[in-house]
Amino acid sequence: MPIRVFNTLGRRYEPFEPIQPGLVKMYVCGPTVQDVAHLGHARTYIAFDAIIRFLEYRGYRVFYVRNITDVGHLREETGEDRIIEGAGREKLQPMELVDKYMFAFFKDMEALGIRRPNIQPRASMHILDMIEFIKGLIEKGHAYVVDGNVYFDVSTFPDYGKLSGVKYEELIKHRIEPDPRKRNPADFALWKKAEKGYLLKWNSPWGEGFPGWHIECCVMAIKYLGEQIDIHGGGQDLILPHHENEIAQAEAYTGKKPFARYWLHTGYLTINGEKMSKSLGNFISIRDALKKYEADVLRLFILSAHYRSQIDYNEQSLSQAEENLRRIRDTLNQLYELVDEAEERGEVPGEIGEARKAFIRAMEDDFNTPGALAEIYRLTRSANSYIQSSSKHSKTALKAYYGAILELSQSIGLLQNYKPAKMKYPADAAKVLNILLEIREELRKRRLYELSDSIRDKLSEIGIIIEDTNKGPRVKFRK
RNA sequence: GCCCGGGUGGCCGAGCGGCUAGGCGGCGGGCUGCAGACCCGCUUCACAGGGGUUCAAAUCCCCUCCCGGGCUCCA
Numbered sequence: 275m276p277i278r279v280f281n282t283l284g285r286r287y288e289p290f291e292p293i294q295p296g297l298v299k300m301y302v303c304g305p306t307v308q309d310v311a312h313l314g315h316a317r318t319y320i321a322f323d324a325i326i327r328f329l330e331y332r333g334y335r336v337f338y339v340r341n342i343t344d345v346g347h348l349r350e351e352t353g354e355d356r357i358i359e360g361a362g363r364e365k366l367q368p369m370e371l372v373d374k375y376m377f378a379f380f381k382d383m384e385a386l387g388i389r390r391p392n393i394q395p396r397a398s399m400h401i402l403d404m405i406e407f408i409k410g411l412i413e414k415g416h417a418y419v420v421d422g423n424v425y426f427d428v429s430t431f432p433d434y435g436k437l438s439g440v441k442y443e444e445l446i447k448h449r450i451e452p453d454p455r456k457r458n459p460a461d462f463a464l465w466k467k468a469e470k471g472y473l474l475k476w477n478s479p480w481g482e483g484f485p486g487w488h489i490e491c492c493v494m495a496i497k498y499l500g501e502q503i504d505i506h507g508g509g510q511d512l513i514l515p516h517h518e519n520e521i522a523q524a525e526a527y528t529g530k531k532p533f534a535r536y537w538l539h540t541g542y543l544t545i546n547g548e549k550m551s552k553s554l555g556n557f558i559s560i561r562d563a564l565k566k567y568e569a570d571v572l573r574l575f576i577l578s579a580h581y582r583s584q585i586d587y588n589e590q591s592l593s594q595a596e597e598n599l600r601r602i603r604d605t606l607n608q609l610y611e612l613v614d615e616a617e618e619r620g621e622v623p624g625e626i627g628e629a630r631k632a633f634i635r636a637m638e639d640d641f642n643t644p645g646a647l648a649e650i651y652r653l654t655r656s657a658n659s660y661i662q663s664s665s666k667h668s669k670t671a672l673k674a675y676y677g678a679i680l681e682l683s684q685s686i687g688l689l690q691n692y693k694p695a696k697m698k699y700p701a702d703a704a705k706v707l708n709i710l711l712e713i714r715e716e717l718r719k720r721r722l723y724e725l726s727d728s729i730r731d732k733l734s735e736i737g738i739i740i741e742d743t744n745k746g747p748r749v750k751f752r753k
Numbered sequence: 754g755c756c757c758g759g760g761u762g763g764c765c766g767a768g769c770g771g772c773u774a775g776g777c778g779g780c781g782g783g784c785u786g787c788a789g790a791c792c793c794g795c796u797u798c799a800c801a802g803g804g805g806u807u808c809a810a811a812u813c814c815c816c817u818c819c820c821g822g823g824c825u826c827c828a
Contacts, residue, residue, distance in 0.1 A: 311828090636767090659793090
């Protein structure tokens, strides 16, 4: 079965066929490193991480580029560069600020277990490429120079609006008074003139200035991936104008359509039903979220909804993810423990193959992670059932369950660092614990439950959970 | 105003013409001295409302209501 994806360009499902068989060229818009990364970034990058990992699991080689925006991204209300704004706020040089938050971003991505892109190009290191690109657009008649500024002439690109579905007549209506030097209100800046004393500026054929935000992704994508790429992704909020403008620039420049075959966009993340924003005071950074929930919990929460739908970050949903993760891990731990005492027999339960197939089918259908997770839960229940039903387990079956649950989880980036839970105390402590457990069993036989329960409670306080089963006590370790 | 998405059982969340999604929570049962874990069953065949198409609609069409988002700040 081929993979099918929902392409924002055309708003329909399409079979996924990369330009070069077996190789996926993928670009995802990275952050503007003006401040710490937030849960919205986590949502988008985790969703794409799962997509990339699954593509790799299916045998594709994925060449992945995600940029760092460190120049040119203006805030429309004030017209101020976001980096300069942040630098002012923190009393740093602009490039000091960029360093600080770029490395913080890398750290957050690593903490979330997100695969590193093959290249993470910075906009400020590609100014010359952008200047060349803009020169090309002017030569081809798609851009014009006014007073040290260069604008893209939207009227020369009839496809403008094809991604967002916004009609041309709508685009030229305006809430904010357009720059009167533009020929058309929908025209956007490729290069902007810098005022005196402005720190982030470069020399160009049009005078000192800096690039517009939209040109960077386009230039860097083409530089590292080629004139036509397979997947271009980002948050839904980037569809207009950012991605619309990228298409216009790239296709006008190269003359090749489409710039990207598949445009994938992630849905928003809200906090307790509200949009996350600084002004609402409900802004949650990745690092703060990680203090409360481990990376796998956040990932499981995010993958519990489809990447295109909106998800809400709230306590209930997160504790649900915690509970589900706990259950998967407990099952894996138990499977692992039982292998030693199991018999050398050869049968693999049929459900395992079925679940794997269903998992892959779900993921192949526009990366339906909730459907895929349902198969992991199914396997978990089936494994527990097997553990419970049979007194003599087969090594092959236990290993097959263990391997399949881990394999499928890891194919979407879950449980990357999973290790069977072990006691974190020295070997002697294990012996002491066993003596304690023997005594407790003796107490239970003599019906001295008050004492035996007290042992259980106290062990529980230090992270050693005793569960009495018909096969004797079972020990679990918690952090 | 215009343009995109949505509204599914107590909650989260798939499905998008016929075939049990799944999970959380709750209840009952099994196992248990108890607790927990786990398994089984139940949680009235739930699909915003109203029309229509169809042998058949949560799924397609029309209208209405409600929610989220975008319309040059945003992942």
